[in-house]
Amino acid sequence: MKILVSYATSEGHTRKVARWVADGIYDQGHSVELLRLADAKDIDLDRYDGVVMAGSVHVGHYQPEVAEFASAHASKLGNMPTLFLSVSLAAAGHDAEDWRGLERILSEFTDATTWTPDRVVQVAGAYMPSEYGVLSRFVMRRIIAEKDPEADLDTDHDYTDWSALRREVDSWLAEAEA
Numbered sequence: 001m002k003i004l005v006s007y008a009t010s011e012g013h014t015r016k017v018a019r020w021v022a023d024g025i026y027d028q029g030h031s032v033e034l035l036r037l038a039d040a041k042d043i044d045l046d047r048y049d050g051v052v053m054a055g056s057v058h059v060g061h062y063q064p065e066v067a068e069f070a071s072a073h074a075s076k077l078g079n080m081p082t083l084f085l086s087v088s089l090a091a092a093g094h095d096a097e098d099w100r101g102l103e104r105i106l107s108e109f110t111d112a113t114t115w116t117p118d119r120v121v122q123v124a125g126a127y128m129p130s131e132y133g134v135l136s137r138f139v140m141r142r143i144i145a146e147k148d149p150e151a152d153l154d155t156d157h158d159y160t161d162w163s164a165l166r167r168e169v170d171s172w173l174a175e176a177e178a
Contacts, residue, residue: 001049001050001173001176001177002031002032002033002047002048002049003022003025003031003032003048003049003050003051003052003173003176004032004035004043004045004047004048004050004051005018005021005025005032005033005034005051005052005054006018006034006035006036006037006040006051006052006053006054006069007034007035007036007037007054007055008036008037008054008056008062008063008065008066009036009056009063010056010063011131011132012128012131013056013087013125013126013128013160014054014085014087015036017054017123017160017165018034018052018054018085020162021052021054021085021169022034022052024166024169025052025169025173028170028173030173033048037053037055037063037065037066037069038065040065040069043073045073045076045077045080046076048080049080049081049176050080050081050082050083050173050176051080051081051083052082052083052084052085052169052172053066053070053082053083053084053085053117054084054085054087054123055084055085055087056086056087056088056125057086057087057090057102057105060101060105061109062086062109066109067109067112067113070113070115071112071113071115073115074113077115078116081118081175081176082117083117083118083119083120083168083169083172084117084119084120084121085120085121085123085165086102086105086106086120086121086122086123087123087124087125088122088123088124088125089126089143089159090102091122091123091124091125092124092125092147092148092159093147093148095147099122106120118172118175119168119172119175121165121169123160123165124159124160124161125159125160126156126158126159126160127140127144127151127156127159128156129141129153129154129155129156130156131156
């Protein structure tokens with residue numbers, strides 16, 4: 001199979017997730033193309049047997065290029081195996097309100113783009129104070145302090161459960177191959 005792994009990122013963690021997923025799919029013997037969605041304007045999806053798309057949630061929305069790509073290619077995406085990786089810090093916690101918020105964001109996204117992925121995986125993101133500007137660092141410190149009181153607010157922390165993500169991707173890939 002030939003799989004497109006596409007992504008949009010703000011601080012770089014979603015790119016890390018997409019690259020890791022692409023490497024894992026390649027290691028299983030498949031052909032993989034890793035592509036930033038900002039560079040995917042003229043892509044021909046007929047070249048692929050399946051698509052993994054990764055985007056991160058910031059202030060209640062995915063990056064504009066995620067929605068633009070999904071809208072522009074909704075019909076073709078709807079006719080092939082798809083996996084959507086929704087990356088956010090909210091997915092790192094167990095707060096019911098945060099999870100309802102993630103469901104609302106996804107619902108608004110699918111309504112706006114008319115694309116419903118075959119599978120959605122909520123992926124816990126990373127807290128990266130070393131990558132943030134002054135304003136982002138201030139806002140993120142407040143969020144992390146509230147959600148993870150034991151966290152060292154000066155140290156980068158990756159909340160992604162890589163083993164769980166591997167299981168999800170492997171399961172999706174097995175279904176896509178069938």
